[in-house]
Amino acid sequence: MEAKRLLLLLLLCLYVVSSLVIASPQTCPADLSTKCADSGEWEGEFFPGIPTVKYEGPTSKNPLSFKWYNAQEEILGKKMKDWMRFSVAFWHTFRGSGADPFGSATKNWPWEDGTNSLAMAKRRMRANFEFIKKLGVDLWCFHDRDIAPDAETLEETNKNLDEVVALAKKLQGTKIHPLWGTAQLFLHPRYMHGAATSSEVGVYAYAAAQVKKAMEATHYLGGENYVFWGGREGYQTLLNTDMERELDHMARFLEAAVAYKKKIGFNGTLLIEPKPQEPTKHQYDWDAATSANFLRKYGLIDEFKLNIECNHATLSGHSCHHELETARISGLLGNIDANTGDPQVGWDTDQFLTDISEATMVMLSVVRNGGLAPGGFNFDAKLRRESTDVEDLFIAHISGMDTLARGLRNVAKLIEDGSLTDLVRKRYQSFDTEIGTKIEAGKADFEMLEKKAMEWGEPRVPSAKQELAEMIFQSAL
């Protein structure tokens, strides 16, 4: 057996692990008496007990209803659905196994047949669209390798992808399309030293080929954005790393991606997703500012925006709101990976956001940004390892959607009330003067300012009213 086939076997097995085998009778609930000839042909319902989720308002006790998210309701001049642009992440929802560094898979979805076959990939895709429709959203996100299985050669792998993508195209219909696509450049051992920043030129080429194909697939499916998350673009120790050369390689890679995007006429936004660390000790796209610095240094700042993830923000020592604002004021806020972490935990937990206060701050940035389109909110969030019921998938998404919807409603209250905006505006009003205007126009030199300082004497410095700001903010929750 050659290495290639072994790797294939390995990957196949890996997927088996994440999908727990279930015998055939259970896999065809639509017609339990019939044997399923090919698991790809599954035609029944994947979520038989779950109705299409409806808005029932805040007093509802039904876990499978929205209490705050009312898609068609207009808030601040836009429908809620247009503010939110919610997207289901294929990987967490359909490939999340519940495995962690100390434990094997726990999820046991009834539609999984225990293989990573092409047929299984297709069946899973059907489940995906049933899930999306029942949840009432119309966007989804994917990595190339989570929707279609690896094969022995790149050519065959691409063929697999083509087949699944063709099915997805059909299942999408006219209403659904990807918020974004991306290439999975971190799971496979070939990427252990990085993809664009691998020390091996062969890996760099392989990664380029993979991104090329993933971009084509995204384009074909009508995807609105394309994301780069450099899970292995970083280092474990500087002792064995030529960081300068690696960063140069990353720039060359992204330049080539921009060129290819233009060549194929893909008009979607390219997005960088910052993360400080994990799996590597240091990732080159550490946070929003670091990513922007990289883009500026290599002249790529006009070609990319950022995909901010809340859990990545907090791991980098910032609040999520900070990262969103940092991106926003540089015109770089392109998309949000809606999730949260545990404030006492030092790794990515990718939990569904359920904190109202956080959600309100997130929505403040979104509203200030005039919305996120063509980006949106992608639920890069996963069930806890111990949540093993099919309905948990729905409950988690509903909870996440309701929380952000509640955030939007709170922002509307804050804006209507107006006192927080006022408080901030007034703090800076001393700059809304002649001298302030001069300073802001870059026309105030040190000599002039020194003269003013001497003329004015000790400046008056008022209270920053933080506690009042917090009180006003909380009143809107």
Add this chain to the structure above:
Amino acid sequence: MEAKRLLLLLLLCLYVVSSLVIASPQTCPADLSTKCADSGEWEGEFFPGIPTVKYEGPTSKNPLSFKWYNAQEEILGKKMKDWMRFSVAFWHTFRGSGADPFGSATKNWPWEDGTNSLAMAKRRMRANFEFIKKLGVDLWCFHDRDIAPDAETLEETNKNLDEVVALAKKLQGTKIHPLWGTAQLFLHPRYMHGAATSSEVGVYAYAAAQVKKAMEATHYLGGENYVFWGGREGYQTLLNTDMERELDHMARFLEAAVAYKKKIGFNGTLLIEPKPQEPTKHQYDWDAATSANFLRKYGLIDEFKLNIECNHATLSGHSCHHELETARISGLLGNIDANTGDPQVGWDTDQFLTDISEATMVMLSVVRNGGLAPGGFNFDAKLRRESTDVEDLFIAHISGMDTLARGLRNVAKLIEDGSLTDLVRKRYQSFDTEIGTKIEAGKADFEMLEKKAMEWGEPRVPSAKQELAEMIFQSAL
């Protein structure tokens, strides 16, 4: 009493607190029988029991000797002193009181008379130069307000500064000069909302006037660099902050600083000192990449370099080595604030670096940078609150100097051995090929790379040899 005078009184008192009063007889050890007419006239020895510190080699048990730092010894083609360019930080050494958020001052230096008078400022300056000479260095760093007292008006404060600076100029002689000067824009309550980023235009002007004067003083004293540490340039909460406007103000301020530098013919390097947080929740110069991003965004990247502090590095989630390398490969490594933090502590402890491994990594960056000149190593490090003997000031500096000197010696061993450099070079040799060269020249598009990837098949990915790299590294310690 008006506010101005009150503030004056406040600051005066603050300094009293940090300097514990001692009666006159003790303050004039050179002639104990004579009464000191004016404490500024002190002519005796400040450190009577302390000899000039000499190199005695690694076997010496004398705490007041160098075991590894031998100033005139040549290492890697340069004298140790020229690699190191050690500088004494006036503030920690002569104004450090030992106070912390839960405790009042503990230092009780015999030369302090308990006031923050001009006379006391001068006497302290004499102590500074005796300290510098006994330690055998020829560089020092200062904040304007730590060398001369605040007065009621800016004019008078400037006059105080002029007087002390004139004395410093005299005491410097021909061999000593500042590594850098800076303005203290964080201690005074007027700066509580920031200096360049204050919400008050009057504070902005005041800060400009202060930087103008501090830059003049630095220039006059022959300072080789000028530093900006934005201790209050940041925010406590985004709820009451207009971050975009504040960052714009900061850019305007630095532009004006550049213009003024050129106007007065000051050729020293301007340095930004990144720090992630403390005292503010978020500081705008968070880390090296964030600072570089800011400089690039506002077109200031060619006018500034960075002053990297190790303790600030670790507070921002990076190793010190990472921050140094990040600065170095962008041509921004201008100076190092030599200190360290406690790895389990979440605030700035500004300890003297005594870790050999860390020191070796720091010196690796310095050697790769071809040295730091016109920058150097400034000991931005302070005695622990509980270290209250005068000799502790010497012991701490000697320990810090020896540690970095030991680091330099280790780097020489590593370079001589050559195997670590080799290991790194070989990791990337697949890029030293025709296709690698094409990629690095930006001439490899995705189509060509895809063809190559298919042609080559599954790439070979060798071990990263981290454990071997660590073994080699440790062997040099």
Add this chain to the structure above:
Amino acid sequence: MEAKRLLLLLLLCLYVVSSLVIASPQTCPADLSTKCADSGEWEGEFFPGIPTVKYEGPTSKNPLSFKWYNAQEEILGKKMKDWMRFSVAFWHTFRGSGADPFGSATKNWPWEDGTNSLAMAKRRMRANFEFIKKLGVDLWCFHDRDIAPDAETLEETNKNLDEVVALAKKLQGTKIHPLWGTAQLFLHPRYMHGAATSSEVGVYAYAAAQVKKAMEATHYLGGENYVFWGGREGYQTLLNTDMERELDHMARFLEAAVAYKKKIGFNGTLLIEPKPQEPTKHQYDWDAATSANFLRKYGLIDEFKLNIECNHATLSGHSCHHELETARISGLLGNIDANTGDPQVGWDTDQFLTDISEATMVMLSVVRNGGLAPGGFNFDAKLRRESTDVEDLFIAHISGMDTLARGLRNVAKLIEDGSLTDLVRKRYQSFDTEIGTKIEAGKADFEMLEKKAMEWGEPRVPSAKQELAEMIFQSAL
């Protein structure tokens, strides 16, 4: 001048710094035309524009009203005031200067005369009681040294304390008394190596004398508890520390405290307040479990309870809820220091808690504990350095009280709804069986269990329903 007097001067000055002088006319608003003979005799209003704070309900926009805290309203069978037992912390409210490690004092209260005289201490005490009454609470907390000035000798210092305590007793009337008192054993330089754990026997004795007196004062004032926060009981480095001996000393000290409490007939609860670090690198009362371990080891577990502070909890890597529950289930939850930290900041920020979700979890523990009496909620929280208006003191306390009141109301909703309690109870119901009961009674040995395991085969493991639990929890907010 001897050292003693110098220290006195130092401390006096330190207080000046934290209290910014204001001229006499402003200090006597009740009768501006009269000169104040003695600042202790102030008879006017300290907060002239501030009315007694009233409950106005959630729709009120008045910052100086309660929106959620309605003292006399009954919730879950008890008046809100009896659940909350709010207490004002004298030190943050009346001695907080706004100073931080990089900045001097910013607070400029109109009643301060710029001294730390006995007269000033008395005037401040009057302000305290006006504040307490206007806020509508009836408990307060104090450190000995923040209510009365240090003098040259312990005897005189005690006399100062006696005088202020006598005044406080008078001002308290029949309705107000201390939630707890404590001795300040961390500010003074004598305590730099610890108090009970100092390496100096003289300091140990001094600390004992101080606790003795503070306990007497607390007893005299009708205090219901006495707190030990060991701000300096810890180490900066293990290299110079005999941890074993220090811990033994701490135990001896607490034993003596217990003995003295009994001797004077003080029936209040003794409380240990855990904190992991800051000011020291490691504090011996790291967290609830560490403190309990210490108490158990030295046979003191029945003599003490714990005072849990939320910001200390998060600094130790735990949620506040975790620390409260850890204390509660061991019968050790005695009091809560109501505050919060910044989740991205590594030091104690002592902010007023405004997070609804956190407040609800805190109140869950309190309700499960059947309340906190004789403990309560002490506002160990301070204004931000930049909050400098007198009204900010009120706004901050109102916001903190309302937040916890909102938490209590949410808990009532949760309990009424019942589904969260149900979810938890059902998770463990397999232990409500014969074999479960046997296990819980300690009667199930490994052999019997092995037999059962073999008999039962692979156990069934249901979903933990975390997302559902979070959804239910949020619905109550």
Add this chain to the structure above:
Amino acid sequence: MEAKRLLLLLLLCLYVVSSLVIASPQTCPADLSTKCADSGEWEGEFFPGIPTVKYEGPTSKNPLSFKWYNAQEEILGKKMKDWMRFSVAFWHTFRGSGADPFGSATKNWPWEDGTNSLAMAKRRMRANFEFIKKLGVDLWCFHDRDIAPDAETLEETNKNLDEVVALAKKLQGTKIHPLWGTAQLFLHPRYMHGAATSSEVGVYAYAAAQVKKAMEATHYLGGENYVFWGGREGYQTLLNTDMERELDHMARFLEAAVAYKKKIGFNGTLLIEPKPQEPTKHQYDWDAATSANFLRKYGLIDEFKLNIECNHATLSGHSCHHELETARISGLLGNIDANTGDPQVGWDTDQFLTDISEATMVMLSVVRNGGLAPGGFNFDAKLRRESTDVEDLFIAHISGMDTLARGLRNVAKLIEDGSLTDLVRKRYQSFDTEIGTKIEAGKADFEMLEKKAMEWGEPRVPSAKQELAEMIFQSAL
């Protein structure tokens, strides 16, 4: 197919993933021309190019030699090997796959046949003993499930274990035996809610059966200790957790373990291994103090010691030295898991310790403890994911052993020099007095101490000499 068989398949697959299949010819290097009938029968060399590792001294450049560890050399009155008692961890060394939360397996050991068969388990065991012998150690550690495969029923699984254990017994010979054994109670999905603290009684029983068997196996192999690491004994959220009930269950479980140990005449030490979090948000054995508190609360303190892991220590906010000292001074230091983490990383990296300073502090505790026997140093450390050469396994262990050996040599230097010990002793000498003795004997009440305090006046508080201590410490490195 039933759930049981599916789980079996799952686990089998999981192991395949972690062991990359290689075709038969490579698996029998001793006789490449012969087909291997049964992989368990492998008789060749597993590490053909690797010689028995020898001590060659500090100047050797041979990565496969010891530079500092000289097993038979006597240091401080004991052979190095008796101080160190190094042990190889079977799981990291032979079951570590290189997988991480974002990446699949990378290790490709030539002896693995891609199955988790019993035959493969035996072959792996042979590799283990060849590794141990070539490394020159005589202790090893194991989890039950990493040495023998899971089967469909507990009975069959136990049979598998018996077979492998019998082989291990044979291969051990007279010189080798386990430092400790343990049961793996975290990998299998049945343990997702905990083992002893699972909400399911069936899981509790299963865990009991597993520990019973693992303890028997350990005893049979001559193991000197038995370890409990509660990887799933904790919670993900308190919202769905009855912490009190779970802790009670854990106590019952450990009581039963103690009883069973006595029943079978196993005299080895029972060890608790603290870890603060990961995989769970909170683990009940958070740190040394928390574990000790638990043991005391439930009356188990005399039955257990602690196994301190350095990486766990730092994750809990402590230095490793702190955790070791905390255990030591309570008589609880039983074993050390020798590894280290990355100071900027918030998860368990289990790296081999290569830091000299850390190693010296670790050895200081060990020497003060009079050694660790019957415990020792277990290398709970793993190769980086990117280290994929067989020789990396040796290099890593050699590096780890040399680092600790170097630490021991440094401690000998420190002890010989004596000045650090002196410095500490002198700091506390004021307690070596009559009054000090009284205090330490618990005979100094507050009244007597107050009298002394008044008599003595302001205590004298000398410098803590931290910088001097650090200088002395570094001189020994």
